[in-house]
Amino acid sequence: MNDPGAESTPASGEVSGNDFHGPTAFQVGDHNNQHIHHHVTHAAPTAVDPLDAAADELARVVGAQWQEEAGLRRLLEPAPLPVRWRVSERKVAGRVVGATGEGAGRARFGPLPGLGPATRDRLRDGGGLPELHALYGGLASGRLLLVGPPAVGKTAAAVLLLLDALAHRAARAAPADRARVPVPVLLSLDGWNPGEDTATDWAADRLSREYTLFHGKGGRARARQLLEQGRVSLFLDGLDEVAGRLRGAMVSALETAPFRLVLVSRAREAVLTAKRARLGGALAVEIQPVRPADAAGYLLNRLPAEPSTAWRALTGRLLTEPGPPAAGPPAAGPLAAALAGPLAIALLRDVYGDDDPVDELLDTARFPTPAAIENHLLDHAVVAAYARRPGHPRPRYSARTAERTLRYLAARLAEDGTRDLRWWHLPGWTGHRPRMIAVWIVSVVVCGPPGMVMAWSLYPTPPVGVIGVLSAIGGGYGVARRVAELSEPQPLSSAGWRDIFTPETVRSGIGQWLFVGTGLCLVLPLAFDPGPPIWLLYLVTLPIGFSELLVTGRGHKIISSTPLLSAGSGRRYDKVREGFARPQVVDTRSVGPVDVWRHHIGLRLFLGLLTGFALALYIGPIVAWGQYPLLGAMFALTAALWAGATSVLAGNLAVATALTGVQLHFEEGTPVRLVRFLEDARRRNLLRATGPVYQFRHARLQERLAARNVPE
Structure with missing residues (x-):
């Protein structure tokens, strides 16, 4: 079908030949015989569109x-x-x-x-x-x-x-x-x-x-x-x-x-x-359906030079059975009809090894229809994917655990009427009360004692002690309530560090810090004699620049609900943030599920901890200068712990998903590190990635696993 005037010889990197390069699913490997080269002509900067x-x-x-x-x-x-x-x-x-x-x-x-x-x-x-x-x-x-x-x-x-x-x-x-x-x-x-x-x-x-x-x-x-x-x-x-x-x-x-x-x-x-x-x-x-002869040839090419008797019997049957027509009802032969698509052919080769009794599929009493053969292959797909193979590392998960997990995931997706598995929506799959209670207890136990000790050291009376305990309990409850918010479907806030640290947001943060710090240096000496040292004013205003950087970029949710730092983190600030977003990206790439996960569990987690430190830096030095250093340090530690808990423990999608993984482990028997399991399943060709979203490799696999999700 090439144009007579078109090039007759494929260019470098061009694919030619009427070849479907392998089955559609359920195989793993790193062989790759197609190379795409993108040739970019270098021109003067002014001439580049x-x-x-x-x-x-x-x-x-x-x-x-x-x-x-x-x-x-x-x-x-x-x-x-x-x-x-x-x-x-x-x-x-x-x-x-x-x-x-x-x-x-x-x-x-x-x-x-x-x-x-x-x-x-x-x-x-x-x-x-x-x-x-x-x-x-x-x-x-x-x-x-x-x-x-x-x-x-x-x-x-x-x-x-x-x-x-x-x-x-x-x-x-x-x-x-x-x-x-x-x-x-x-x-x-x-x-x-x-x-x-x-x-x-x-x-x-x-x-x-x-x-x-x-x-x-x-x-x-x-x-x-x-x-x-x-x-x-x-x-x-x-x-x-x-x-x-x-x-x-x-x-x-x-x-x-x-x-x-x-x-x-x-x-x-x-x-x-x-x-x-x-x-x-x-x-x-x-x-068009795969022809039986093509299926037989493909299977034989992947077998030893002398195939087993079982494989010879199966491929021989393929060569003699009539294949399915292009339209109309399937042909009489169930094997040829079942292997009319790349999915079933790939499953067949994955499920049956070189010496396995593959000829059992020829038993029309057990497998009277193409659907029976396909269902049999689908039912063994997960076990085959997690079978130990010579020369390969031992699978991280047992076939039993993998199948139980994938059945649960398939049933939940079917219940939601979707094929897209967004890991950041997992917190909505379970009740949030166990996670709330866990976060509440951790917040009170870890963050409460410094504040209570500080209050007791200032006013060592029983009422103050009771108020300190109640304040810690109330603060822990406030942190835990944010867990419930993440149980609702959330949009992805960012996918990489350049989403947050854009040139505009960095310049804005530095400018805000210098503006406020310089202003205080000019104003405070008029009201106080002597005024605070200049280095202290620039130190305590540094968190203002940090908060400005976050709220003008895509990190605004990190500091939401943090006292003194969260101004501008609401929706009314969206247009302002759009104005500070970066004009271009240096490290361009497609965003996959693991990329987004690592960003949230890494950079955004670190920035949450840094938010606690920023609030401590904002409060501690002023208290230390006005009162005494130990009291400033206690104020700083208390502020850092509570702000960090608010932005990290309860406000991070990856943390909420990780906690959900632990909860699902006890409720459904899934792996504790659920995102790692999803990526492992993708590597084994049971799942695929479409942007930051996982999907089952084929709708038929999802349907079959969902149908088999019954209590054991």
Whole structure:
């Protein structure tokens, strides 16, 4: 399907060949035979278009993100499974001529540099991945639907198409040509309300949250510009997971989107959606089931030169059974029908070793239907993923613990009607009272004694002692109440240290400190004789600069509810904070779940402790100068402990999640360090990461685990 005038030889880093690089799920490995090189032409600073630089950097980050993810899924593994597609005959889209633009006079999107226009003649016979990329880049309407039955490999095909598109863009040496090739970005549709946000607004918001390139001042505006100018194309997955009416609203809202679209959906849901709304000019192509001969060849390539009798029997049956047709009811052979998708093929190879009795799947009494075979493989997927393998470290978790945990997670997600597992929402999965009581006790025991000792040393009378005890109990309760606030779904406050320490916020903090400190140096000598030493005034006003830095950046929640430091941490200060957000980011990257977790459990935890020290520095020296040093030290210690407890123990999402992990360990038997378990499950290809969110690798696995979540 290549244009005769296009380049005939793939450029460096370009992917070619009709190859589906491995199964769609449940494999682990680090082999990677696709390399994407982004060539950036160096020009004089005055000649660089900021949007060109932003698009090139986004391409680099997206490439690194999906190279890693494809490696985890082993989509780039040698001995690949072919992927094939045909124009869908289902009532999903309009006429083909409406998508190709033939005879219409003017195409909405011109062919990408190096590609020719897509025509009906080129679509007639379908094709593989190279032809799919040519279709994506040459379709006049810029609207492509990837549909098919469950577990046929739609998302994997979309990922490989995205990598092909990035490789094609990287091969454009001329900046002018590269600027005409959009950067493909894969997003899930979860969380979009078309009644409130246009497609461009929603996509700009998602880009600004998932890529640090678009964080801070002007970031969302840059993302919007790239979208409006068609310099980003969106690969949207999960249409079939959205409620029916909302699906129709999304499709209608995408009609006017100014960028290229690739929409991925199960065929059944796509047909139902088309009855409500059709994506104008879209072309629907259907991913074809894996042919039995291809499945047998793939399995044999991963076996020893002399396979066992059981494996020879199974692959021999595949070669003789008729495969499933492209449409209509499954073929008579249950094995070929079950192994018609990359998911089941990957599961088969993971569940059964070289010498295992894989031929038991040929027993039609035990496995009379394709669904019976698939369910059997799904039921053993977790055990296979956590089995000890020669040459690999011992798994951190037993298969029993892993399966119990994943069943619980799957059931909770099913109960919430979502596939997205946001670790910072975990505190809402359990009752908050046990955590409140624990934080209350810790706060009273750790933070209360210094204040009580200080009060007793000043006024050693029984009433003061009672008041000190009651104050400690009341203060502990106030700290514990913040735990309940984090049980409600919270937005992510920040994802990296540059979100908080921007050049503007640092300059603002330093300026505020110098302004207040200098003002006191000028005013106080007029009222006091002698006045405090200058060094003391600058010392005690340093916390004011620290609080200014936090409240003008994305760290404002750290000091909320902290006495004397929390001014400006409320919502009314949001517009001011936006003005101080950074204009650009140096260390651009995609934000993953572990990145966000480490940021909250590391930097934000440290800043919470520093908030306690800041309040101590604000109060202690003044008391020490006005009274005596020991009393100042006691005031400082008391302030530091209570402020630290407020901002760290009860105000940090990662701490709240860690406490929830301990609670779930006793209530559900899950691992204590739950986030570490989630990342380990991702490495074992049971979960995947989409931005800062975890998902089960496949909806069928989540459904099966949720259905099996019964009391043991």
